[in-house]
Amino acid sequence: MAMTTSAHVDTFTRDHLPPASTWPALEFTLPELQYPEQLNAAAVLIDDAAAQFGGGRPALLTPDGTVWTYAELQRRSNQAAQVLTEDFGVLPGNRVMLRGPNNPWLVAAWLGVLKAGAVVVTTMPMLRAAEVATLIRLTRPVLAVSDHRFTEDLVLAAEREPVAVLGYGGTDEADFVQRCAAKSGTFTNVETAADDVAILGPTSGTTGDPKVTMHFHRDILAIADTFGRHILQPSPEDVFAGSPPIAFTFGLGGLVVFPLRFGASALLTERAAPVELAENAADAGASILFTAPTAYRAILKAGRGELLSRLRIAVSAGEHLPRETWQAVYDATGVRLVNGIGATEMLHVFISATGEDSRPGTTGKAVPGFRAAILDDDGVELGPNQPGRLAVVGPTGCRYLDDPRQSKYVWNGWNVTGDTFVQDEDGYFVYQSRSDDMIVSSGYNIGAPEVEAAINQHPDVLENAVVGRPDPERGTVVCAFVVLREGVEADAAKRKEIQDFVKHTIAPYKYPRDIRFVEELPRNPSGKLQHFRLRQYLESENNQLADAAATQA
Known part of the structure; x- marks a missing residue:
């Protein structure tokens, strides 16, 4: 597909797209996926929405009772674009990094970056300085805008990889919010191309640097016009709520793109403990909830299932949904x-x-606008009930920022996800397992090698190996097999010390909840670590526990 003329003055993202020959096939089979060549996603999501649904409609809500209408969000996103361009000279195509919990100003800044024709790089506030520095090095932002409570690690990261840092929500006169208040709120959107890069989305890579995905302005609307439109079928009366951070594309869709595309409102919660999330959602009259199976189980275990009963739709994603959890809910x-x-x-x-x-017990069928298949190791489509690699094609697809791993995800035009599935006779896809080193715990993607690297920095650790251990509550937990240096006591105190060390080295949610001290790690004759043997051991242990429980029952 030939690309259109870009509006980007800074051509970094288009220059670093993967070669066109390595792209997946792109299909725009639905009428609603036929977008004009010139398209600014923010203009559609807030300007067009305010005009179509009414500026007085609520757009963003918070548990403390704050309400931003569509007109207010439009004005503040325009002010954000003014600050970026007038005060900091942000040009179309420049990258702007965002960092903060789910709150209205993060959304306003996100829209403002797109309005200015720049490229958003949204990061989670839980990331530590070293992780943020890596993302700065990969994406080269000209400015980082952060909630004032989460600037410390960003400032530390900027010492390694220089970038200007601007806080929001504080009392400083130079604060982003204060700067916005001084602006008129009138802004002329940059007329970006539909295939100009709009967002760079880092993945939780399993090896080395995280991969950075590249998504166009049209891609942002495409997820709303496929899953959003056809599965959720939202109306302006809906209230969206959920736990995933906006920095995750799951949260971006569920809490920003989908509600704004259809004139609905979104409840933004900075804290997302399961019961508290459910209480806040019920208080706000939420009708659509996004969270992981872990959270649904926690809500039921707390005896608060009534908080979910008023939902029109409850979406479970981020990790495998067991049949038992579906049935219990x-x-x-x-x-x-x-x-x-x-x-x-x-x-x-x-x-x-x-x-x-x-x-x-099934994941479902391909969402309208997408096609999916099961492939064998040679890329041949398999028949019903044969396990293989899940592959998908649609209006969006994998494009990694300047990364040779592009060829591993895209196979003969298919996006191959790294998941093993089967497809039954009726076309439903049934999850089997992950086929890579990713650990999915409570909806969070955690790369095992990153955790291993953090543990290895502890002065008492000789070496370690990290794998996922099956867990009934979290789906999977991070399990580390650790070899300590000679003379160090392998006890509970050392276990906690290592866990706390990891929490302060990388994002706390990645820490190993299960640490096993061992004398040595399994290796093949050439010395390569054999993670699969550790997985087999944990799987056998889990099966033995299940058998023992069944016998007692």
């Missing part, structure tokens, strides 16, 4: 969880089902 609330699988490479969910079309 349905039995307690009457709500049929909407299962789904997505990927940062695809931007959002591409297999799902809702209502009477959903089947417990």
Whole structure:
């Protein structure tokens, strides 16, 4: 597909797209996916939405009662674009890094970056300085805008990889919010091309640097016009809520793109403990909830299933949804969880089902606008009930920023996700396992090698290996097999010390909840570490526990 004329003055992203020959096939099979050549996603999501649905409609809500209308969000996003361009000289195509919890100003800044024709790089506030520095090195932002409570690691990162840092929400006169207040709120959007890069989305890579996915302005609308439109079928009366950070594409879709595309409102919660999330959602009259299976189980275990019973749709994604969890939620609330699988490479969910079309134990069917298949190791499509690699094609697809790993994700035009599935006779896809080193715990993607590297920095650790251990509550937990240096006591105190060390080295959610001290790690004759043997050991242990529990029952 020939690319259109870019509006970017800074051509970094287009210059670093992967070679066109390595792109997946792109298909725009639905009428709603026919976008004009010139398209600014922010203009559609806030300007067009305010005009179509009314500026007085609520757009963003918070648990403390704050309400931003569409007109207010439009004005503040325009002010954000003014600050970026007038005060900091941000040019179309420049990258702007955002860092903060889910709150209205993060959304305003996100829209403002796109309005200015720049490229958004949204990062999670839990990331530590070293992780942020890596993302700065990869994406080369000209400015980083951060919630004032989360600037410390960003400032430390900027000492390694220089970037200007601007806080928001503080009391400093130079604060981003203070600067916005001094602006008129009138801004002429940059007329970006539909295939200009709009967002760079880092993945939780399993090896080395994280991969950075590249998504166009049209991609942002495409996820709304496929999964959003056809599975969720939202109306302006809907209130969206959820736990995923906006820095995750799952959260970006569910809490920003989908509600704004359809004139609905979104409840933004900075803290997302499961019961608290459910309480806040119920208080706000939420009708659509996005969270992981872990959270649904926690809500039921707390005896608060009634908080879910008023939902129109409850979406479960981020990790495998067991049949037992689906059934437990349905039995307690009457709500049929909407299962789904997505990927940062695809931007959002591409297999799902809702209502009477959903089947417990399956992920669903290809979302309208997408095609999916099961491939063998040679790329040949398999028949029903044969396990293989999940592959998908649609209006979005994998494009890594200047990364040779592009060829590993895209196979003969297919996006190959790294998941093993089977497809039954009725076309439903059934999850089997992950086929790479990613650990998915409570909806968070955690790269095992990154955790290994953090543990190895501890002065008492000789070497370690990290794998995922099956867990009934979190789906999987990070399990580390650790070899200590000679003379160090392998006890509970040392275990906690290493866990705390990891929490202060990388994002805390990545720390190993299970640490096993061992004398040596399994290796093959050439000395290569054999992670698969550790996985087999944990799987056998898990099966033995299950058998023992069944015998006692």
